[in-house]
Amino acid sequence: MSDTAPRNPVSAPQMLADALLRSVAGSTALLRVTGASTDTSQSEVGLVATTFAEVVVSPVVMRKLSPSWEKNGEAKWELLVSATGIEQKVNAMDIRSAQSLFLMTLGVTVGGQDYLIESVAANEAFGQVYLYRLLLREAHQQAV
Amino acid sequence: MQNAKDSFYLALRTRLAAINPERTVLLRGAVRPGILVEEAEAPFSQFPNDVFVLRWLGLGVDFDLGAKMAAEQCEILYQTCGTQSFGGLDRGRSLSEMDEEMAAITQPFYTPKLNYTATPPALMLTNVFWDEPVFGPIVTQRDRLSRSANVMVYSYQEQGE
Numbered sequence: 051m052s053d054t055a056p057r058n059p060v061s062a063p064q065m066l067a068d069a070l071l072r073s074v075a076g077s078t079a080l081l082r083v084t085g086a087s088t089d090t091s092q093s094e095v096g097l098v099a100t101t102f103a104e105v106v107v108s109p110v111v112m113r114k115l116s117p118s119w120e121k122n123g124e125a126k127w128e129l130l131v132s133a134t135g136i137e138q139k140v141n142a143m144d145i146r147s148a149q150s151l152f153l154m155t156l157g158v159t160v161g162g163q164d165y166l167i168e169s170v171a172a173n174e175a176f177g178q179v180y181l182y183r184l185l186l187r188e189a190h191q192q193a194v
Numbered sequence: 195m196q197n198a199k200d201s202f203y204l205a206l207r208t209r210l211a212a213i214n215p216e217r218t219v220l221l222r223g224a225v226r227p228g229i230l231v232e233e234a235e236a237p238f239s240q241f242p243n244d245v246f247v248l249r250w251l252g253l254g255v256d257f258d259l260g261a262k263m264a265a266e267q268c269e270i271l272y273q274t275c276g277t278q279s280f281g282g283l284d285r286g287r288s289l290s291e292m293d294e295e296m297a298a299i300t301q302p303f304y305t306p307k308l309n310y311t312a313t314p315p316a317l318m319l320t321n322v323f324w325d326e327p328v329f330g331p332i333v334t335q336r337d338r339l340s341r342s343a344n345v346m347v348y349s350y351q352e353q354g355e
Contacts, residue, residue: 084222084223085223091204091310091315092310092313093222094203094204094207094226094230094231094234095199095200095203095204095231095234095310096231096233096234097200097310097311153220154222154223157236166236166237166239168239169239
């Protein structure tokens with residue numbers, strides 16, 4: 051039976067998620083976000099380097115997924131990101147939503163290693179997101 | 195060869211914007227015509243719907259001619275799930291619409307070759323030209339219909355290329 055009782059939104063789930071992330075040695079992740087207004091013919095054909103902003107989010111926890119998630123021998127990782135951390139960045143950057151932020155993210159750096167985002171999922175309680183789960187794949191080394 | 199690839203893409207993009215200005219995509223914080231070059235964007239875990247994606251595949255070079263001629267195979271992929279207002283039941287119609295746009299943007303089968311490393315882009319001496327697109331069969335993946343079209347793009351290598 052579903053619980054349809056109305057409840058006022060509270061920040062308890064977010065605070066709990068943040069506390070849990072910190073308690074398991076929560077670290078920081080660097081989102082490599084493209085700058086706005088990059089639409090030129092040259093940027094569309096890879097001629098002009100897009101401007102990037104590095105957005106630091108915390109607390110985050112990284113965990114390696116079981117080998118059943120491996121595709122082509124590439125390990126996959128899950129990054130658990132605090133929703134409050136993301137919310138602060140979304141407000142600071144004046145972006146519409148967290149989804150927009152993830153759409154503009156080209157890569158994620160955790161502990162010096164670069165990763166690419168495969169998918170994004172959000173955990174909600176009482177209608178509020180308290181945790182984002184980013185499915186990541188290790189990025190290949192790029193030329194300097 | 196890169197100038198030919200750039201010119202081909204930008205010709206298709208300009209034609210698409212004229213044929214269907216409503217086909218757009220939000221990429222890297224900018225709204226653009228709904229066509230992109232896969233190798234010039236961040237890696238996709240899944241291609242966006244209702245957008246043409248250009249993927250460069252094969253390459254051949256003919257050295258026997260007076261000027262060296264390169265032929266490059268371009269695969270153009272597109273997919274759709276239909277529209278929300280129709281509950282996806284119009285996905286066949288949406289794909290047909292993209293088929294028609296695909297056929298339309300490739301005509302005429304040539305465009306001037308430009309060097310986009312210069313600002314403004316510099317007009318070169320030859321044209322880039324291509325064959326008629328060869329359409330592949332529809333691939334159905336649950337609620338998504340996709341198709342690819344292959345185009346062979348030819349260009350003469352000019353001095354300094």
